[in-house]
Amino acid sequence: MSDEILTIQELAEYLKLNEKTAYRLAGEGKLPGFKVGGSWRFKRVDIERWIETQKSKDS
Numbered sequence: 001m002s003d004e005i006l007t008i009q010e011l012a013e014y015l016k017l018n019e020k021t022a023y024r025l026a027g028e029g030k031l032p033g034f035k036v037g038g039s040w041r042f043k044r045v046d047i048e049r050w051i052e053t054q055k056s057k058d059s
Contacts, residue, residue: 004044
């Protein structure tokens with residue numbers, strides 16, 4: 001499902017990050033997310049696109 005929305009916990013697990021690191025990166029605008037009622041949410045398709053751009057930056 002391309003419209004899948006992830007919580008910060010699910011994102012941290014998906015990216016194999018500590019939750020605190022995920023919060024920090026989201027708060028700094030380094031991860032593509034949005035807040036709903038004060039809680040971070042992330043569209044899986046946006047995260048996958050972000051991963052691809054990060055991979056191309058390293059090349």
